[in-house]
Amino acid sequence: xxxxxxxxxSPPWLYAISGSILRWLLxxxxxxxxxxxxxxxxxxxxxxxQGNSYRIIYIHVPAAVVALAGYYVMAIAGAISLIWxxxxxxxxxxxxxxxxxxxxxxxxxxxxxxxKPTWGTWWVWDARITSMLILxxxxxxxxxxxxxxxxxEAAGKACAVLSLVGTVNIPIIYKSVDWWYSLHQPASxxxxxxxxxxxxxxxxxxxxxxxFYALFTCxxxxxMRSELLKREARTNWVRKLALGGAQA
Amino acid sequence: MYFDSLSAVLHMDGHGGFVWAAYAITLLxxxxxxVAPGRRQKKFLQRLAxxxxxxxxxxxxxxxEA
Numbered sequence: 372x373x374x375x376x377x378x379x380x381s382p383p384w385l386y387a388i389s390g391s392i393l394r395w396l397l398x399x400x401x402x403x404x405x406x407x408x409x410x411x412x413x414x415x416x417x418x419x420x421q422g423n424s425y426r427i428i429y430i431h432v433p434a435a436v437v438a439l440a441g442y443y444v445m446a447i448a449g450a451i452s453l454i455w456x457x458x459x460x461x462x463x464x465x466x467x468x469x470x471x472x473x474x475x476x477x478x479x480x481x482x483x484x485x486x487k488p489t490w491g492t493w494w495v496w497d498a499r500i501t502s503m504l505i506l507x508x509x510x511x512x513x514x515x516x517x518x519x520x521x522x523x524e525a526a527g528k529a530c531a532v533l534s535l536v537g538t539v540n541i542p543i544i545y546k547s548v549d550w551w552y553s554l555h556q557p558a559s560x561x562x563x564x565x566x567x568x569x570x571x572x573x574x575x576x577x578x579x580x581x582x583f584y585a586l587f588t589c590x591x592x593x594x595m596r597s598e599l600l601k602r603e604a605r606t607n608w609v610r611k612l613a614l615g616g617a618q619a
Numbered sequence: 620m621y622f623d624s625l626s627a628v629l630h631m632d633g634h635g636g637f638v639w640a641a642y643a644i645t646l647l648x649x650x651x652x653x654v655a656p657g658r659r660q661k662k663f664l665q666r667l668a669x670x671x672x673x674x675x676x677x678x679x680x681x682x683x684e685a
Contacts, residue, residue: 397653404649412642413622423631426638430645473648481641488637586649593656600663613667 380459382599383608389592397589403582410575418572427485429576433583435478438506439541441471441587445513446538449531459595461527462602464534465517466594470587472510479503498547499555502540509537 378384411429418425445467452460482500483493494500513530520526548557559568568576603609622631629635 401653408642408646412638417632422634424634424637426631426634427641430641434645470652473652477645477648480644484637484641484644488634586652590652590656593653593660597656597660597663600660600667604663604667609667610671613664614671 382603400585400589407579407582424488427481429579431481433579434474437583437587438474446534449534453531462595462598468510468513470590475507498551502544505540
């Protein structure tokens with residue numbers, strides 16, 4: 372167990388192991404995304420009330436779910452780097468922020484596009500949507516804050532604090548559709564109790580959620596790898612990698 | 620397959636524009652997410668390799684500069 376943590380702190384080991392994970396996880400992820408997208412787009416029946424516009428659910432919900440989960444990843448990594456000063460946790464936090472921002476962006480844009488035919492408006496300032504917008508700003512804030520500092524150690528600390536403070540937003544997003552009256556529909560999938568979605572729509576949706584989780588993992592690992600190389604540019608293993616052909 | 624024809628797929632009873640726009644934007648962002656780190660890494664390694672080679676061949680070798 373402890374040797375595992377010890378190895379986790381070793382950049383060359385992390386670089387190698389993430390490379391071998393990505394070799395199979397990346398193709399599987401892309402395949403799952405392709406299957407899920409086509410399934411949702413072409414093979415499911417339309418919703419009886421919303422018609423075909425509901426097909427946006429297959430990207431909107433997975434993006435939103437993983438955007439929230441990604442925030443936990445970022446905040447927990449921030450906490451670890453703050454408390455135990457683990458460099459790799461700092462790398463993970465920095466790498467997670469742009470991915471989370473992209474997913475939140477997808478959730479907001481597809482939500483707006485879905486809102487137009489369904490609610491008759493692109494945007495409403497209700498609790499769910501506004502708190503998602505705050506999530507986007509939190510992610511972008513971490514990205515910008517990191518770049519704003521010349522001293523990367525100070526940058527890491529500031530970003531860790533910002534992401535930890537921002538976690539108050541996450542339960543607000545989850546609960547916003549129950550706490551406030553909203554145009555946004557409440558959750559259709561529940562871990563406890565009956566889901567309010569037909570199985571024929573549930574399965575492609577679950578596939579897409581899984582695929583988005585895998586996508587987040589892939590992107591996180593890839594971002595971490597390129598960040599690792601930059602930070603370790605003066606070490607022998609990175610120099611060997613650079614001279615041994617730039618394709619690795 | 621739920622739809623009968625390609626035009627039905629594109630039209631989606633009037634919702635086609637919305638659905639396809641949402642999927643197109645998502646796909647674009649996902650491709651950028653997947654491609655960007657690899658490109659960044661490749662560029663970085665090429666630059667580093669160039670710096671190292673120059674440092675090695677130069678008369679006033681500045682190894683630590685790389």
